[in-house]
Amino acid sequence: MTTTPETIDTEALRVTALDADASSRLPGWFVILWRNGKCRVGMLMLAAFIVIAVLAPVIAPYGPRLDEFGASEGPSAAHWLGTTARGEDVFSQLIYGARTSLIVGLVAGVLSTLIAMAVGLTAGYLRGVVDEVLSFFINLGLVVPVLPLMIVLAGYAPVKGLGLIIIVITVTGWAYGARIKRAQIITLRTRDYITAAKFAGDSTARIIAFEIVPNMISLIVVGFMGAALGAIGAEAGLAFLGLGDPQTVSWGTMLNQASLGGALTTGQWAWLVAPGLALALLITSFTLMNFGIDALSNPHLRED
Amino acid sequence: MALLEVRDLSVTYSPRDSAAVRAVDRVSFEVHDGEFVGLLGESGCGKSTLGNAVLRLLDRPAAITGGTIRFDGQDVTTTPEDDLRSLRWVDLSTVFQSSMNSLNPVITVRRQFADTFEAHSDALGNDLDVDARATELLEMVSLDRSVLSRFPHELSGGMKQRVALALALALEPRFVLLDEPTTGLDVVVQRDILDRLRVLQARLGFAVLFISHDLGTVMELADRVMVMYAGEIVEDQPAAEMVTRHLHPYSAGLLGSYADPRDQVVEVEFIPGRPPDLSQPHAGCLFQPRCPVAVDACRTVHPELLPASLGQVRCLLVEQSGDARVVLEKAAELRRRDQVFAAGLSERADAEPVLVVDGVSKVYKTRRGLNTTLTQAVDDVSFALRPGQVTALVGQSGSGKTTIARILTGVERPTAGSVRFKDEPVDHLGRGALRKYRRHVQLVFQDPFSALNPTRTVAYALSRPLRNHLGLTGAEARARAAELLETVGLSPADQYLDKLPHQLSGGQRQRVVIARALAPEPEVVVADEPISMLDVSIRAEIIALLDQLVRDRGIAMLYITHDLLSARLLADEVMVLNQGVMVERGPTLDVIAEAKDPYTRKLLAAIPRPGARDIA
Ligand SMILES: Nc1ncnc2c1ncn2[C@@H]1O[C@H](COP(=O)(O)OP(=O)(O)O)[C@@H](O)[C@H]1O
Ligand code: SF4
Numbered sequence: 065m066t067t068t069p070e071t072i073d074t075e076a077l078r079v080t081a082l083d084a085d086a087s088s089r090l091p092g093w094f095v096i097l098w099r100n101g102k103c104r105v106g107m108l109m110l111a112a113f114i115v116i117a118v119l120a121p122v123i124a125p126y127g128p129r130l131d132e133f134g135a136s137e138g139p140s141a142a143h144w145l146g147t148t149a150r151g152e153d154v155f156s157q158l159i160y161g162a163r164t165s166l167i168v169g170l171v172a173g174v175l176s177t178l179i180a181m182a183v184g185l186t187a188g189y190l191r192g193v194v195d196e197v198l199s200f201f202i203n204l205g206l207v208v209p210v211l212p213l214m215i216v217l218a219g220y221a222p223v224k225g226l227g228l229i230i231i232v233i234t235v236t237g238w239a240y241g242a243r244i245k246r247a248q249i250i251t252l253r254t255r256d257y258i259t260a261a262k263f264a265g266d267s268t269a270r271i272i273a274f275e276i277v278p279n280m281i282s283l284i285v286v287g288f289m290g291a292a293l294g295a296i297g298a299e300a301g302l303a304f305l306g307l308g309d310p311q312t313v314s315w316g317t318m319l320n321q322a323s324l325g326g327a328l329t330t331g332q333w334a335w336l337v338a339p340g341l342a343l344a345l346l347i348t349s350f351t352l353m354n355f356g357i358d359a360l361s362n363p364h365l366r367e368d
Numbered sequence: 369m370a371l372l373e374v375r376d377l378s379v380t381y382s383p384r385d386s387a388a389v390r391a392v393d394r395v396s397f398e399v400h401d402g403e404f405v406g407l408l409g410e411s412g413c414g415k416s417t418l419g420n421a422v423l424r425l426l427d428r429p430a431a432i433t434g435g436t437i438r439f440d441g442q443d444v445t446t447t448p449e450d451d452l453r454s455l456r457w458v459d460l461s462t463v464f465q466s467s468m469n470s471l472n473p474v475i476t477v478r479r480q481f482a483d484t485f486e487a488h489s490d491a492l493g494n495d496l497d498v499d500a501r502a503t504e505l506l507e508m509v510s511l512d513r514s515v516l517s518r519f520p521h522e523l524s525g526g527m528k529q530r531v532a533l534a535l536a537l538a539l540e541p542r543f544v545l546l547d548e549p550t551t552g553l554d555v556v557v558q559r560d561i562l563d564r565l566r567v568l569q570a571r572l573g574f575a576v577l578f579i580s581h582d583l584g585t586v587m588e589l590a591d592r593v594m595v596m597y598a599g600e601i602v603e604d605q606p607a608a609e610m611v612t613r614h615l616h617p618y619s620a621g622l623l624g625s626y627a628d629p630r631d632q633v634v635e636v637e638f639i640p641g642r643p644p645d646l647s648q649p650h651a652g653c654l655f656q657p658r659c660p661v662a663v664d665a666c667r668t669v670h671p672e673l674l675p676a677s678l679g680q681v682r683c684l685l686v687e688q689s690g691d692a693r694v695v696l697e698k699a700a701e702l703r704r705r706d707q708v709f710a711a712g713l714s715e716r717a718d719a720e721p722v723l724v725v726d727g728v729s730k731v732y733k734t735r736r737g738l739n740t741t742l743t744q745a746v747d748d749v750s751f752a753l754r755p756g757q758v759t760a761l762v763g764q765s766g767s768g769k770t771t772i773a774r775i776l777t778g779v780e781r782p783t784a785g786s787v788r789f790k791d792e793p794v795d796h797l798g799r800g801a802l803r804k805y806r807r808h809v810q811l812v813f814q815d816p817f818s819a820l821n822p823t824r825t826v827a828y829a830l831s832r833p834l835r836n837h838l839g840l841t842g843a844e845a846r847a848r849a850a851e852l853l854e855t856v857g858l859s860p861a862d863q864y865l866d867k868l869p870h871q872l873s874g875g876q877r878q879r880v881v882i883a884r885a886l887a888p889e890p891e892v893v894v895a896d897e898p899i900s901m902l903d904v905s906i907r908a909e910i911i912a913l914l915d916q917l918v919r920d921r922g923i924a925m926l927y928i929t930h931d932l933l934s935a936r937l938l939a940d941e942v943m944v945l946n947q948g949v950m951v952e953r954g955p956t957l958d959v960i961a962e963a964k965d966p967y968t969r970k971l972l973a974a975i976p977r978p979g980a981r982d983i984a
């Protein structure tokens with residue numbers, strides 16, 4: 065059973081987290097996530113990817129762009145996954161590729177979550193004309209076909225590089241999160257404790273930051289995870305289509321170069337399969353973690 | 369053989385993070401065919417847990433840890449979930465307080481009926497005329513057939529709860545569990561639904577287990593009443609017997625919260641303290657710490673549920689003494705000393721008003737597409753609030769009470785008329801001036817569960833007004849917050865300062881809400897139904913607290929309510945509002961005793977009078 069983010073009882077969730085907080089030294093949300101079996105597997109997988117990314121220079125036997133080996137070789141003891149058409153080590157590229165995916169996920173996830181929060185919170189709290197204008201942009205962001213827009217933006221931009229990809233993904237990806245946060249704040253802002261804060265003399269900014277946002281933490285985490293996952297997928301897709309920077313080592317560019325370099329004709333399955341598999345595993349880890357997040361928001365799914 | 373037989377049933381919550389709680393402890397009872405049984409007790413006494421256990425609706429971390437449940441001779445204690453499904457709804461059905469919110473929001477009422485019929489077509493046959501049957505069911509709960517084509521969000525809370533009741537009765541069950549089915553609804557609506565329910569029950573002959581903390585209502589409806597305390601049944605008597613000759617001190621305490629507001633002198637009692645923590649073992653009687661007549665043996669000997677009078681009672685005193693009533697009368701005497709709140713004839717001193725409302729009207733414009741509709745929420749209302757006095761504002765839902773509160777507090781601006789605070793007009797304040805004005809005018813909310821931010825501690829909640837309005841910070845603010853908690857009876861304050869709202873009971877939360885309203889030392893307090901969400905047994909306590917604060921601190925209070933008994937206890941003056949117009953006003957006793965307005969009369973009629981059914 066999945067819970068749509070719109071129906072999450074974020075306050076109850078926060079309270080459970082605070083309770084779990086009190087009973088251990090770890091943050092409460094972490095305790096709840098950790099108790100969910102599937103989520104634990106997902107978290108361990110993600111942790112493994114992070115370790116690999118951080119320790120890439122240690123783990124990878126060669127530099128990712130070092131092209132002094134024989135071209136298009138099959139797997140061997142020296143090159144576990146073979147070499148590329150330009151004579152680079154596929155295994156080393158695979159290891160460094162984890163960095164790109166995670167950085168894109170992290171940065172684009174953070175950026176689009178920030179935009180979504182700023183837009184969603186402002187629209188939902190202030191309502192009125194401000195809301196109407198911002199909602200128009202949110203809806204615009206939702207109806208614009210994302211993939212073509214990404215391709216156009218990435219294709220026509222004068223510079224190429226990871227930064228561009230991140231910007232493209234952020235620009236196209238914030239709207240969904242903004243809509244959910246707007247809906248949530250609209251229900252939260254009518255709570256009596258918000259009125260009480262006004263009577264206590266608190267300013268609007270303080271009310272949003274201290275009364276509302278803490279009750280939305282889970283929603284923000286969910287939004288971030290979704291955005292990060294989308295960004296990782298989008299980066300791989302754009303790079304695979306050849307719209308990335310060919311100098312960046314990423315699983316997408318690997319796939320792109322493998323198909324251009326004739327991996328199929330030379331029978332280099334490992335070159336073709338490895339980046340796809342790595343990507344699939346990373347996506348799986350996010351999906352597994354989502355089970356835990358569902359459990360966070362729905363007490364019945366919690367492993368008590 | 370009884371329809372429902374429960375033997376030695378125990379239910380334990382075993383949460384992962386805290387100690388196990390024995391929420392239901394070796395409970396035995398029976399419900400016969402067509403019998404209407406009430407189950408009473410304060411919140412947290414295990415009533416809902418027991419009800420859910422009987423229907424096998426318990427969820428982790430709760431589990432049945434002993435005993436048996438037999439329905440119609442069949443043991444259902446361990447029946448697999450799949451076999452239960454055919455039993456539920458067809459033979460056993462239920463309405464909860466939250467049932468109205470569990471209607472599917474995206475389908476019409478007709479569809480909800482059709483789905484219910486379809487899910488149980490084996491019991492009904494396939495050629496059922498959905499509309500005809502649904503109309504018949506809706507008529508049973510006094511709803512028009514036009515409701516069929518509406519969506520849940522187009523219905524009021526009361527209407528939704530009626531639909532839920534009609535759905536529960538759709539398959540003519542033999543047993544219906546009602547868990548606080550009308551709590552949270554308008555008193556008059558509650559009354560309507562319950563009266564209807566009683567008539568239906570008599571006609572269709574289903575058995576009912578009616579769970580409520582509102583003893584007056586239960587006594588009036590039920591044939592037999594069971595009182596539950598701390599997971600145990602402490603008394604079980606026929607309803608008429610319970611009203612006049614109850615034996616357990618707890619039952620006596622619960623009954624003490626009722627009185628007729630038309631009497632010259634009105635007294636209500638309350639039971640101080642809270643039910644015990646069931647995760648700890650207790651020797652002796654569980655009620656002992658709160659019992660006014662406890663003897664030494666009560667601390668060590670755990671009483672059994674033994675036959676007494678026409679039913680059963682769990683109390684050592686009743687066991688020992690030949691005539692337990694004498695003991696109870698003594699208890700009542702004892703309690704009267706400090707646990708009674710009384711309202712006599714109050715004499716009104718005419719102090720200078722602090723807040724004057726003069727000819728105020730409010731018209732709301734609502735735009736739906738191109739049509740603009742005007743709603744006259746408040747129509748030419750004038751009154752004044754005086755220090756040290758309470759003015760009650762009574763009226764049906766939608767009569768404009770809250771709009772008046774919003775205008776008083778500057779949340780809303782009046783369309784016409786003026787509001788003056790100490791001769792300063794306050795009806796059109798700008799942002800900054802409004803913030804300053806609110807130092808003097810504070811609010812107490814209805815729902816203690818939404819009035820406190822669930823993620824902020826008590827100390828934080830209290831520190832904000834202290835800092836913003838009085839400029840207190842740090843240790844100073846904390847010390848003042850502690851003082852405030854002591855003032856509202858949360859003592860020792862250190863125990864409460866760092867608690868989160870969910871660690872407090874409803875009554876304790878409401879005390880925190882009151883403390884927060886008092887923090888900036890306001891001259892005017894608007895209390896919007898501050899006790900309607902609380903257990904009946906602690907309402908009197910909160911009323912007593914408000915009364916004391918008003919008199920001690922010279923606060924002018926506007927007390928908004930549906931509840932004439934509390935208005936009678938607290939208010940010096942009553943105003944009755946009907947569709948935005950003030951239809952009655954005057955000294956409380958005069959207005960209540962000689963009610964002229966039809967709504968005021970309805971409110972009076974809605975006050976439960978335990979035992980009334982037998983007299984009538
Ligand atoms: N999920 C839970 N985990 C632990 N204890 C619970 C839980 N739900 C209820 N309880 C405890 O069980 C007892 C009975 O609660 P409940 O059946 O809801 O009482 P009532 O319906 O009479 O208000 C209380 O002490 C309450 O704190
Ligand atoms: S057994 Fe003792 S403490 Fe318990 S109710 Fe009876 S008199 Fe009170």
Ligand SMILES: [Mg+2]
Binds near residue numbers: 411415548
């Ligand atoms: Mg209950």
